[in-house]
Amino acid sequence: MFKIFLMSTTESLSKSLDLTTTYLPIVMMIVVALIVAFGMLALSIFAGPKYPSKAKEYPFECGWLLDSKDTKRKHSIKFYMVAIMFLIFDLEIVFMYPWAITFRQIGLVSLVEMFIFLSILVVGYIYVWKKGILEWD
Amino acid sequence: MGVYIFYLFGTGLIATSIVAILMKNPVHSVLSVVSSFFFLAGIYAGLSMQFLAVIQILVYAGAIMVLFIFIIMLFDLQKSEYSKDRFLWRDLVPLALILITAAGFISAISRSESIKNYVANAKLPSNFGSVSAVSFEFFGTSNSVGRFSFLFEVISILLLSAIVGAVVLAKRKL
Amino acid sequence: MIDNISTIHFLKEMLYLIPLLILVFSSMIILLVDVFAESSNKRYLAPLTSLFLIFSAISIFWLYKYIPKSGVKILYNMVYVDHFSLVISAMLIIAAIITVWISSDYLERYGIAIGEFYSLLLISLTGMILMVSTTNLFTMFVALELFSIPIYVLAGFFRVYGKSIESSIKYFISGSVASAIMLYGIALFYGVFGTVEFSEIERHIFNHYDSVAQIAKTEPLLILGTLLIMAGFLFKTAMIPFHMWTPDIYEGAPTTVTGFMGFAVKATSFAAFFRVVVSIFNTPSLVYSENGTISPSSWINVIYVLIIITLIVSNLIAMSQRNVKRMLAYSSISHAAYLMIAILTFSLSKTKDSYGSLLFYLLTYLFASIGAFAVLSIFEKNGSNSVTLENLNGASKRSPFLVASMLIFIFSMAGVPPFGGFFGKFYLLKSAFVDGSLSTLVLIAVITSVIGAFYYLRVLVFMFMKDVESDENIETLNVPFLGKLAIALSAIAVVYLGVFPNSLIQFMGETISNFFIK
Numbered sequence: 041m042f043k044i045f046l047m048s049t050t051e052s053l054s055k056s057l058d059l060t061t062t063y064l065p066i067v068m069m070i071v072v073a074l075i076v077a078f079g080m081l082a083l084s085i086f087a088g089p090k091y092p093s094k095a096k097e098y099p100f101e102c103g104w105l106l107d108s109k110d111t112k113r114k115h116s117i118k119f120y121m122v123a124i125m126f127l128i129f130d131l132e133i134v135f136m137y138p139w140a141i142t143f144r145q146i147g148l149v150s151l152v153e154m155f156i157f158l159s160i161l162v163v164g165y166i167y168v169w170k171k172g173i174l175e176w177d
Numbered sequence: 178m179g180v181y182i183f184y185l186f187g188t189g190l191i192a193t194s195i196v197a198i199l200m201k202n203p204v205h206s207v208l209s210v211v212s213s214f215f216f217l218a219g220i221y222a223g224l225s226m227q228f229l230a231v232i233q234i235l236v237y238a239g240a241i242m243v244l245f246i247f248i249i250m251l252f253d254l255q256k257s258e259y260s261k262d263r264f265l266w267r268d269l270v271p272l273a274l275i276l277i278t279a280a281g282f283i284s285a286i287s288r289s290e291s292i293k294n295y296v297a298n299a300k301l302p303s304n305f306g307s308v309s310a311v312s313f314e315f316f317g318t319s320n321s322v323g324r325f326s327f328l329f330e331v332i333s334i335l336l337l338s339a340i341v342g343a344v345v346l347a348k349r350k351l
Numbered sequence: 352m353i354d355n356i357s358t359i360h361f362l363k364e365m366l367y368l369i370p371l372l373i374l375v376f377s378s379m380i381i382l383l384v385d386v387f388a389e390s391s392n393k394r395y396l397a398p399l400t401s402l403f404l405i406f407s408a409i410s411i412f413w414l415y416k417y418i419p420k421s422g423v424k425i426l427y428n429m430v431y432v433d434h435f436s437l438v439i440s441a442m443l444i445i446a447a448i449i450t451v452w453i454s455s456d457y458l459e460r461y462g463i464a465i466g467e468f469y470s471l472l473l474i475s476l477t478g479m480i481l482m483v484s485t486t487n488l489f490t491m492f493v494a495l496e497l498f499s500i501p502i503y504v505l506a507g508f509f510r511v512y513g514k515s516i517e518s519s520i521k522y523f524i525s526g527s528v529a530s531a532i533m534l535y536g537i538a539l540f541y542g543v544f545g546t547v548e549f550s551e552i553e554r555h556i557f558n559h560y561d562s563v564a565q566i567a568k569t570e571p572l573l574i575l576g577t578l579l580i581m582a583g584f585l586f587k588t589a590m591i592p593f594h595m596w597t598p599d600i601y602e603g604a605p606t607t608v609t610g611f612m613g614f615a616v617k618a619t620s621f622a623a624f625f626r627v628v629v630s631i632f633n634t635p636s637l638v639y640s641e642n643g644t645i646s647p648s649s650w651i652n653v654i655y656v657l658i659i660i661t662l663i664v665s666n667l668i669a670m671s672q673r674n675v676k677r678m679l680a681y682s683s684i685s686h687a688a689y690l691m692i693a694i695l696t697f698s699l700s701k702t703k704d705s706y707g708s709l710l711f712y713l714l715t716y717l718f719a720s721i722g723a724f725a726v727l728s729i730f731e732k733n734g735s736n737s738v739t740l741e742n743l744n745g746a747s748k749r750s751p752f753l754v755a756s757m758l759i760f761i762f763s764m765a766g767v768p769p770f771g772g773f774f775g776k777f778y779l780l781k782s783a784f785v786d787g788s789l790s791t792l793v794l795i796a797v798i799t800s801v802i803g804a805f806y807y808l809r810v811l812v813f814m815f816m817k818d819v820e821s822d823e824n825i826e827t828l829n830v831p832f833l834g835k836l837a838i839a840l841s842a843i844a845v846v847y848l849g850v851f852p853n854s855l856i857q858f859m860g861e862t863i864s865n866f867f868i869k
Contacts, residue, residue, distance in 0.1 A: 063222060066222075117347055117348075117349060119247065119251060120247070120248070120251060120347060121343070121344070121347055121348065123243070123244050123247045123248075124244070124343045124347070125340070125343070126240070126243075127240050127241065127243075127244050128336055128339055128340050128343070130236065130239070130240040131236060131240070131336060132336075133235060133236065134232055134235075134236060135315065135329060135332075137231070137232075137235070137308065138228065138308045138309065138311045138312035138315065138316075139312060139315070139316060141308050141309060141312060142308075142309045142312040142313065142316070145309070145313075145318065145319065146312060146313065146316040146317060146318060146319065146323075147317075147318070147319035147320070148319075149316070149317060149319075149321075149322055149358050150316035150317065150323075153316060153322075153323075153326050153329065153330070154316075156330055156333075157329060157330060157333045158333075160330070160333040160334060160336075160337055160379070161333055161336060161337065161340075163337060163379045163382060163383065164336065164337045164340040164341070164382075166383065166386070167340065167341065167344070167382050167383070167386055168340060168344065170386035170387065171344055171348065171351075171386060173344060173348065281575070282575070284571070285571035285572050285574075285575055286572065288568070288569070288570075288571055289543070289569075289570055289571065289572045290569045290570050291542070291543045291544075291570060291572070292542075292572075320357065321356055321357055321358070322356050322357070322358055322361040324427045324429075325429075325489075326361075327426045327427075327429050327430070327490075328429065328489065328490060328493050331481065331490075331493050331494075331497060332493065334375055334378075334474060334477065334497065335493070335496060335497050335500065337379070337474070338471060338474045338475075338497070338500050338501045338504070339500060341382065341467050341470060341471060341474075341501075341504070342471065342500060342501065342503070342504035344467070345465075345467045345471070345504055345508065345510075346504060346507055346510060346516075346519070351463060351465055351467075
């Protein structure tokens with residue numbers, strides 16, 4: 041029973057999968073990115089000059105006293121509001137991305153569709169603006 | 178070749194998900210979830226669902242996990258506030274239920290005729306799952322309207338209500 | 352396969368969506384008016400909203416004349432408008448109008464009379480109307496989210512009260528899980544058939560399978576999908592054992608919102624479930640075994656058992672509630688069981704009567720339920736956001752009008768003869784009894800409704816009999832004009848439905864569209 045399940049998954053995979061040609065550039069990009077990122081770190085660890093001093097080992101912190109007993113800081117809800125607004129407007133990318141890629145083939149109607157979509161969201165944007173969510177006071 | 182990559186990503190997905198549950202530090206859990214999203218995106222890509230793979234990384238790993246990390250940062254949990262749950266025997270009840278459900282699903286999938294048919298003669302269109310294929314479903318071609326263009330507009334209203342809802346629930350002074 | 356639709360044709364088809372378009376535009380207009388208008392002008396928001404709602408209702412009446420009996424499938428079969436969807440939409444709009452009228456004063460008392468309330472209400476209503484006018488699982492899911500998310504927010508609208516926020520979060524989390532479960536079921540159907548269109552799924556099931564046993568053997572994913580979709584709907588309609596969220600959320604939410612969701616969410620989910628049942632679930636091979644009897648593992652038996660459990664348990668728990676809002680929450684659960692009986696009756700017998708009795712029951716429930724919550728919203732003590740039985744002490748001295756209306760609503764819900772609710776129950780149980788196979792269910796329903804009368808009447812006992820100990824509490828409540836209008840109209844409607852039920856139930860039966868009789 042389980043064998044059939046595995047078989048069905050793997051077979052459908054191998055049929056639709058042509059990793060070596062399609063995704064080679066992406067794999068290469070990921071590899072290069074990893075090499076660069078870790079390479080930089082490694083270089084700075086092994087090759088960088090090190091002059092340790094007491095002031096440098098002291099953790100850098102701006103505004104707060106380190107030995108303050110009250111470690112439970114209160115954060116403003118404004119952070120959350122900004123984050124959630126970012127998230128919602130970021131979701132538009134789900135639709136903008138395919139739209140932009142095929143724009144030459146899908147013609148004028150799609151332009152109008154996207155216009156309607158965005159104008160509904162602009163209503164939300166105006167609302168957020170007038171409510172003062174974007175202000176930081 | 179493809180199968181092995183599937184196993185690779187699948188193992189990574191399961192491992193990172195388990196790590197996400199077991200970690201005491203919430204930040205570590207979230208980072209583990211982020212890496213599990215990348216593995217999931219890899220599986221999507223392997224199933225030639227490129228659009229989903231991209232969205233998985235752009236939206237989930239990019240935006241939603243940012244919000245997760247953000248909120249954990251806002252809570253600013255101290256070590257003493259981490260969950261101190263010990264293992265309890267009654268925890269096995271949900272685990273058993275999940276395992277039974279999973280077994281049921283696996284047996285259902287393995288007996289399913291439609292999946293067998295699909296495996297026997299699957300012929301996917303050449304651009305299956307690509308970004309442009311998704312785009313044509315939404316936006317149509319130059320002389321017709323896309324099938325899902327109506328739902329596409331409906332979703333904008335859904336987003337609008339989410340904006341209003343977030344403001345109503347969280348803004349200090351309305 | 353559906354042919355491509357040209358742009359002009361697409362625009363023409365949007366004509367059938369006019370009620371929806373009005374609602375969407377008005378929700379945006381109200382949002383903008385709210386942020387740009389002077390705060391002194393905000394009291395005009397409620398009349399403005401009800402004006403838009405009335406426009407939308409008028410367009411529904413116009414569409415009702417315009418569309419054929421077979422309904423119209425538009426926008427690549429994404430939307431299906433027929434008489435059934437229009438009747439339910441009209442009920443939902445009436446519910447929204449009543450809610451707006453009561454809320455305008457209620458919100459002002461709590462100091463948050465803001466336009467977002469009306470805007471979210473309208474968006475939610477849009478989703479509900481879309482949900483009842485579709486025969487496509489994708490649209491159904493999007494519509495489900497579209498009406499749920501504003502309702503989650505509205506439940507937490509009293510942000511300063513912990514209970515309100517609690518109810519919002521509870522509703523959001525449990526509702527999202529239910530949506531996810533339903534989406535899983537939809538995904539399984541799509542995986543098996545490659546389509547989400549009701550009629551095509553039905554055709555596939557009809558052509559390929561003979562009996563439940565065969566489906567369980569060759570395509571068990573179908574059974575799983577049926578169960579998962581059903582679980583999602585049972586959650587939304589708050590059938591036991593998917594009811595856990597109901598009392599807390601009904602109690603914590605602002606009372607007018609409770610009234611709205613008590614009817615509208617329920618009616619929408621039932622209407623959509625009705626369509627799914629009639630079209631997909633009711634395919635003979637999903638119901639019957641090979642020898643033509645109802646298969647023991649069919650979904651019908653699941654619903655049958657759940658109805659019995661719901662009827663008994665909800666009425667018993669409701670008796671022990673001191674909080675009237677929680678009590679009405681359990682009463683709404685028991686009403687869900689009645690509506691489920693109607694769905695079961697129709698799927699077994701397919702008569703016009705059982706169809707009409709479902710709609711008639713919804714109509715009586717609309718006025719009685721929203722009316723009762725409206726009265727409670729006025730009796731509510733400021734700052735508590737909940738009403739206990741003790742709060743109602745000596746109510747008959749404080750406002751005879753409210754108590755008289757409450758009497759009508761409570762009698763209607765309890766099923767006392769001269770009011771609408773009685774005839775709703777009567778026709779519903781009659782058509783279930785005529786079918787024959789459901790007579791046990793009818794018996795249990797009658798017995799439990801007698802039990803139910805006990806806790807309904809207890810509210811009246813507290814209102815009439817008990818006196819307030821100290822005299823200072825006795826002050827006449829002044830009922831605002833719009834609220835008074837809404838309550839009076841609901842009470843009149845309940846009485847009218849009780850006195851002249853025949854013409855309306857006949858009309859309801861006539862609205863049956865070709866979707867239901869094939």
